[in-house]
Each structure stands twice: as C-alpha cells, then as structure tokens.
Amino acid sequence: MATVSLEGVSKTYPNGVRAVSGLDLEIADGEFMVLVGPSGCGKTTALRMVAGLEEISEGTIRVGDRVVNELSPRERDVAMVFQNYALYPHMTVAENIGFALRLAKMPKGEVRSKVEEAAAILGLTEHLDRKPSQLSGGQRQRVAMGRAIVREPAVFLMDEPLSNLDAKLRVQMRTEIARIQRRVNVATIYVTHDQTEAMTMGDRVAVLSAGTLQQCDVPQSLYDRPANLFVAAFIGSPAMNLYEGILSDGADSVRLGEQCLSLPPGLTSLEAWRGSPVVVGVRPENLHDAAGQGEPAPGRALEGDVELVEALGSERLVHFRLEASRLHGVGVAGGAGSERDAADLGRGELGAAAASVGVARVEPTSSIRGGERARFAVDVERLHLFDPSSGQAIGRH
Amino acid sequence: MTGRLRMRVVVRETGFYLGVLVVIAIALFPFYWILRTSLESDGQVAAGVGGKNGLLPSHLTLSSYVNDFTQQHFLTPLVNSIVVALATTFVTIIVATLAGYALARLNIRGAGAILGFVLLAGFFPVLAMIGPLFLLLKDLGMLNSIYPLIVIYLVYTLPISTWLLRNFFAQIPRELEEAALVDGATRLQALVKVVAPVAVPGVFTAAILSFILAWNDFAFAVSFLETPSHFTAPLSIVTFGQSQFQVFYNRIDAAVVIISVPIAALVLILQRRIVSGLTAGSFR
Ligand SMILES: Nc1ncnc2c1ncn2[C@@H]1O[C@H](COP(=O)(O)OP(=O)(O)OP(=O)(O)O)[C@@H](O)[C@H]1O
Numbered sequence: 001m002a003t004v005s006l007e008g009v010s011k012t013y014p015n016g017v018r019a020v021s022g023l024d025l026e027i028a029d030g031e032f033m034v035l036v037g038p039s040g041c042g043k044t045t046a047l048r049m050v051a052g053l054e055e056i057s058e059g060t061i062r063v064g065d066r067v068v069n070e071l072s073p074r075e076r077d078v079a080m081v082f083q084n085y086a087l088y089p090h091m092t093v094a095e096n097i098g099f100a101l102r103l104a105k106m107p108k109g110e111v112r113s114k115v116e117e118a119a120a121i122l123g124l125t126e127h128l129d130r131k132p133s134q135l136s137g138g139q140r141q142r143v144a145m146g147r148a149i150v151r152e153p154a155v156f157l158m159d160e161p162l163s164n165l166d167a168k169l170r171v172q173m174r175t176e177i178a179r180i181q182r183r184v185n186v187a188t189i190y191v192t193h194d195q196t197e198a199m200t201m202g203d204r205v206a207v208l209s210a211g212t213l214q215q216c217d218v219p220q221s222l223y224d225r226p227a228n229l230f231v232a233a234f235i236g237s238p239a240m241n242l243y244e245g246i247l248s249d250g251a252d253s254v255r256l257g258e259q260c261l262s263l264p265p266g267l268t269s270l271e272a273w274r275g276s277p278v279v280v281g282v283r284p285e286n287l288h289d290a291a292g293q294g295e296p297a298p299g300r301a302l303e304g305d306v307e308l309v310e311a312l313g314s315e316r317l318v319h320f321r322l323e324a325s326r327l328h329g330v331g332v333a334g335g336a337g338s339e340r341d342a343a344d345l346g347r348g349e350l351g352a353a354a355a356s357v358g359v360a361r362v363e364p365t366s367s368i369r370g371g372e373r374a375r376f377a378v379d380v381e382r383l384h385l386f387d388p389s390s391g392q393a394i395g396r397h
Numbered sequence: 398m399t400g401r402l403r404m405r406v407v408v409r410e411t412g413f414y415l416g417v418l419v420v421i422a423i424a425l426f427p428f429y430w431i432l433r434t435s436l437e438s439d440g441q442v443a444a445g446v447g448g449k450n451g452l453l454p455s456h457l458t459l460s461s462y463v464n465d466f467t468q469q470h471f472l473t474p475l476v477n478s479i480v481v482a483l484a485t486t487f488v489t490i491i492v493a494t495l496a497g498y499a500l501a502r503l504n505i506r507g508a509g510a511i512l513g514f515v516l517l518a519g520f521f522p523v524l525a526m527i528g529p530l531f532l533l534l535k536d537l538g539m540l541n542s543i544y545p546l547i548v549i550y551l552v553y554t555l556p557i558s559t560w561l562l563r564n565f566f567a568q569i570p571r572e573l574e575e576a577a578l579v580d581g582a583t584r585l586q587a588l589v590k591v592v593a594p595v596a597v598p599g600v601f602t603a604a605i606l607s608f609i610l611a612w613n614d615f616a617f618a619v620s621f622l623e624t625p626s627h628f629t630a631p632l633s634i635v636t637f638g639q640s641q642f643q644v645f646y647n648r649i650d651a652a653v654v655i656i657s658v659p660i661a662a663l664v665l666i667l668q669r670r671i672v673s674g675l676t677a678g679s680f681r
C-alpha cells in the first residue's frame with residue numbers, strides 16, 4: 001500500500017539513446033495509472049526503472065516515502081507482469097505463482113492456500129500442476145498475473161500483458177484485470193500501446209511520446225481536451241481529423257480552404273493567431289449527416305467528396321476529402337522538439353491523420369454514398385485548435 | 398492420384414531410411430568388430446588375426462574380460478580414470494557455469510576479449526604443453542600421480558565449457574531472471590533456482606564433453622605416469638595384449654568395450670535432457 005512518484009526521471013542508455021526524459025508522474029495509492037504511447041516511446045523503460053531493473057540516469061523515484069533509486073528489485077516490493085510473461089519453464093503453474101512466497105520463506109501450507117486463492121481468482125485451479133509449455137496463451141498470461149497478485153506488493157507493474165491475446169480474450173481479460181486491481185487495491189502502472197485499453201481501464205492515463213510525457217489526465221479529459229496535437233491524434237479511434245486552417249481576424253471563425261466554420265464564443269487568448277494559420281481538429285463523431293437534421297446554420301457545416309463508406313452495423317464511417325490544405329511538418333512532440341526521432345514519429349503519424357482526407361462517424365441510417373458530395377453538420381462547440389508550430393492546444397476555455 | 402502420391406512418399410521414406418541405415422552401419426562397424434574380437438578366445442585370435450574367422454564370431458566367450466580383471470589388474474586403472482574424469486567434470490561445471498554466467502550477463506568491460514583469450518588457451522597444442530609440464534611436475538615431485546592430471550585437463554575443458562555455457566546463458570532471455578529478481582530473489586538465487594535449471598541442457602553438454610576429454614586422454618597420461626598402479630585406463634590397455642609372440646587383440650578389445658560403456662551410457666542417459674526448446678512455454 002503506497003503511492004509511487006517519479007520526479008524528473010530520465011534514462012539514457014549506454015548507447016546514447018535517451019529513452020525517457022524528465023518524466024513526472026504521481027500515482028496515488030490504489031490508483032490505476034495507464035502509460036500509453038506508440039512503440040518505442042519508452043514505456044517499458046519507465047516501468048523497468050520503477051521495478052529496479054534499469055538504472056535511473058536522472059531524477060528520483062519514490063515508493064511511499066522511500067526513495068528507491070538505489071534499491072535492488074527485491075527491496076522495492078514491486079510485482080511485475082512482463083511484456084512477454086517470462087514464466088519459469090521448469091516450474092509448474094503452482095510453483096510459478098508461489099515462487100515469490102517461497103523465496104520470502106512463507107510456511108508451505110500458507111503458500112499453498114495463497115496460491116490456490118490466486119488460482120481461483122484467475123480460473124487456473126485445474127491447471128496448477130501443468131508446466132507453462134502445456135498452457136494456452138491466455139492461460140500463460142493469467143499465470144503471469146497470478147505471480148503478481150499472490151504477493152500483495154506495494155506496486156503493480158504491468159507491461160502490455162494483453163497485447164498478444166486474440167481480440168475476444170483481450171476484452172475479457174481487460175475487465176478481469178481491472179476487477180482484480182480494484183480488489184487488491186494497489187497502486188498500478190499499466191503499460192499499453194492500445195488506446196482502448198488505456199481509456200477503459202485507467203483511472204488516469206499518461207500519454208508518452210519519444211520519452212516525454214505529453215499529458216496525464218482522466219480518460220475523458222484526455223479525449224475532450226487534448227493538450228497538444230500528439231495526444232489529439234493518438235487518443236480516439238478513428239483518429240481526430242486535423243486540417244490546416246486560417247483563423248479569422250476577429251478570432252470568431254476559421255477558414256478551411258473555401259469553407260468556413262464559426263467558432264463558439266468564449267475561446268480565450270487567441271489574439272496571437274488572428275489572421276494566421278492554426279490547426280483545426282474535429283473528431284469523426286462530431287460530424288453528422290446534414291441530410292437528416294434540416295439545414296445546418298451557416299458556419300456549422302462542411303462539404304466534402306465522399307470516397308468510401310464503411311458500414312459497421314451500429315454506425316457508418318464516411319471517408320471524405322476536403323479542399324483544405326493538408327497539414328504537414330508539425331512538431332508534435334512539443335517540448336521534445338530537439339529530438340529528431342520524436343519529431344519524425346509525430347510527423348509520420350500526423351501525416352496520415354492530417355491529409356485532406358477525413359472521417360465522419362454517422363448514423364447507420366445515413367444515405368451518404370461513395371462518389372457523391374456530402375454535407376456534414378459540425379458540432380463547432382467541440383472543435384479543437386492547435387498552434388501549428390508548437391503543436392500545443394490553443395483557445396481552450 | 399492419391400495412390401500415386403502415397404507411392405512416392407513411401408519410396409522417398411524408404412530411400413531415406415536406407416541411407417540412414419548405411420551411414421549407421423559404416424559408423425558402427427568398427428565398434429562391432431571390437432565387440433566381436435573381445436568375445437573371442439586367445440586361441441581364436443591366434444588362429445585368425447585379420448578377420449579370417451569371418452564376420453560372425455563362431456564361439457563366444459567372456460574369457461578376455463575375465464582375464465583383464467584377474468591377470469591384468471584392470472580395476473585399478475579403471476578407478477583411477479573414474480576419479481580423474483569425475484573430478485575434472487565436477488570442477489569444470491562449477492567454474493564454467495559461474496564464469497559463463499558472468500561473461501553472458503554482467504556488464505564486464507572487455508568480456509569479448511576475455512572470452513576470446515579463454516578460448517585461445519583451449520587451442521594450445523597438447524604436445525607443446527607436455528615438455529614444460531613434465532619439468533614442472535618433476536620439480537614439484539608430482540610425477541606419477543593422477544591428481545595433477547585433473548588440473549591439466551581443466552586447461553582444456555574449462556575454455557570450451559565456459560564458452561559453451563556463456564552462449565547458453567546468453568540465449569536465455571534476461572526477463573527470466575529479472576522476473577526472479579522482482580519476485581524477491583538475489584542474483585545468486587536467480588542463477589541457481591531459475592537460470593541454471595533452464596540451462597541444464599548446456600550444463601549436461603559441457604559435462605559430457607569434459608568427461609569424455611578426461612576419460613579418453615592418452616598423451617598426458619603416458620607422459621606423466623610411470624607405474625601401472627597409477628595408470629589411467631587408456632594407458633593401461635596398451636600394456637595388455639603384450640606378449641612376446643603375438644598381440645592379444647581380444648584382451649585389448651575387451652578393455653576398450655569396458656571403457657566405452659560408461660561414455661555410451663552417459664550420452665544415452667543425458668541426451669534426453671539435451672532436448673531443445675528449453676524455455677518452451679515461458680514466453681508467449
Ligand atoms: N537496453 C537498451 N539499450 C539501448 N536502447 C534501448 C534499450 N532498451 C530500449 N532501448 C531503446 O529505448 C527506446 C524505448 O524503448 P522501450 O522498450 O522503453 O519502448 P516501449 O515504449 O516499451 O516500446 P514497445 O511498445 O514497442 O514495447 C527505444 O528507442 C529502444 O530502441
């Protein structure tokens with residue numbers, strides 16, 4: 001039972017790679033913190049530093065009020081589920097789960113009852129005598145989980161425990177892990193690159209890019225108020241549509257090519273961008289088929305050429321093209337602009353999201369068809385604006 | 398259609414196994430010949446040196462085996478060999494495991510150079526070692542003793558075993574022992590309880606190699622041992638068949654069979670442990 005805090009934590013590998021830089025994170029007791037970001041952004045590295053498996057180059061990590069920087073893994077009282085499980089191949093499931101307890105010299109009977117309890121929670125009771133090689137992927141994953149939960153540690157660390165399961169099992173295990181975490185109520189850092197996992201499981205979500213923390217907030221805020229272009233593009237599926245636009249001189253509307261969207265009143269501190277380019281973000285779910293709703297007010301609609309419609313049953317995804325200029329060359333990584341990797345990564349991702357193509361998520365009853373020109377009603381209250389040079393969100397209320 | 402396909406498979410499989418059979422026959426024939434000769438009597442050998450007695454032995458007898466132990470006192474050299482080989486293997490495994498682990502896992506500066514150097518020592522020519530070692534042992538008053546042999550064999554078993562085990566440890570994913578560390582193990586506990594059991598196939602391979610090397614050595618033994626009671630088995634065999642008029646190959650071959658049995662048994666027993674897939678199921 002403890003809080004975990006990271007203060008200005010950085011990691012530079014001997015080969016010069018700066019995998020994590022200046023990470024500040026505070027995980028409350030019992031909190032489920034999700035660390036999310038694209039591959040190679042330093043999630044595993046951050047987790048390994050907390051576990052004590054990787055030396056900390058700069059900064060301080062505390063568990064409770066203890067600085068653990070110099071402590072070995074066994075002194076830190078953390079339990080970790082590895083990205084690739086790392087089960088002990090020569091031990092049975094029961095021995096795997098009970099290994100930590102046996103090392104701690106717990107009496108045999110007590111070990112057995114704890115192992116059985118954990119196995120029951122994870123549905124592994126019938127498999128206790130098997131070796132890992134005789135288990136399915138999902139069962140192995142649960143053994144890895146079991147090894148962590150028998151221990152009642154101060155901190156749980158989980159590194160993409162679900163990433164190799166099939167979709168159905170993943171959804172099932174997602175709720176199961178969340179349930180187990182509630183039950184043992186231990187500060188947890190859960191790493192994933194899957195934003196659905198991040199949004200559904202986390203009490204709070206920390207978005208990492210190129211070793212730098214982009215934003216840390218509750219999932220809904222992350223979605224509603226992304227702090228910068230990276231978070232905007234990363235959170236949400238399909239991704240937010242991003243266009244390059246020009247803010248009007250009165251800062252009350254924004255022009256996308258030939259079209260114009262009015263901005264809601266109350267946006268603050270937009271002065272610096274009057275008459276200048278800004279990045280406009282609109283989520284697919286904030287675009288509706290205008291045909292169903294009567295003529296939208298001027299400044300609340302966008303027209304585009306429909307290229308493709310995907311019917312998903314519960315909704316339709318309309319892929320369309322705007323005459324707005326394509327967004328490119330934005331330093332998404334914000335503060336980490338000096339890192340070439342970071343900038344490239346961000347650019348690559350935005351390049352895809354910010355072409356003049358866009359996606360709208362419309363009602364399944366919509367009659368929009370590919371090859372036609374369609375008109376979308378826009379929830380302008382939910383537009384997002386970003387500074388094209390820094391990538392930071394602007395005009396937020 | 399399927400019938401013809403079946404035919405082709407059958408023909409191909411038959412061909413394959415015939416080929417295997419030929420190779421095995423060629424490989425095992427010398428050993429068969431040794432076994433056959435060892436079961437002949439002195440008289441048979443005298444009559445039919447050079448295979449004149451035919452491919453199959455006409456009359457089987459264990460007389461040469463009995464003779465080896467009663468007349469030639471083969472038991473002492475056999476025990477000597479067992480002591481030397483087991484001691485060499487034991488020391489090799491302990492030292493090579495620790496050294497191999499250190500070279501594979503700890504961030505030792507110049508680990509590659511150390512490994513190369515260690516390996517180089519193992520390639521040092523035996524004949525170049527014998528002269529200096531003889532003088533050394535003589536000055537130390539340790540000639541005609543089997544114990545210095547253990548140290549000398551280590552010069553050859555340690556490099557190859559260290560190298561082999563280092564590669565084995567390097568193949569075992571780091572996460573396995575890291576999981577143990579997080580579970581509360583010390584480094585030594587992680588090595589003993591997790592890494593070593595997983596590396597068992599490598600440990601057995603090194604053990605077999607070391608045992609065989611020590612068991613089979615002739616060059617060092619013949620150079621440093623003087624009296625028959627201190628001989629190792631391979632050395633003592635040479636003295637067996639000696640008679641003024643003829644060589645009793647049956648006695649030599651009986652001894653060869655005897656010293657081959659432990660090796661064959663060792664390999665057969667341990668090879669089941671040397672299966673691949675050592676971390677099967679441990680990772681996804
Ligand atoms: N031992 C190491 N030595 C040098 N560089 C490393 C080492 N481990 C990781 N890196 C580098 O550090 C960066 C971050 O790696 P890390 O494994 O933390 O990424 P990740 O976010 O966990 O990615 P993934 O989602 O693919 O698991 C990468 O650029 C990687 O190449």
Ligand SMILES: [Mg+2]
Binds near residue numbers: 043044083159
């Ligand atoms: Mg990772």
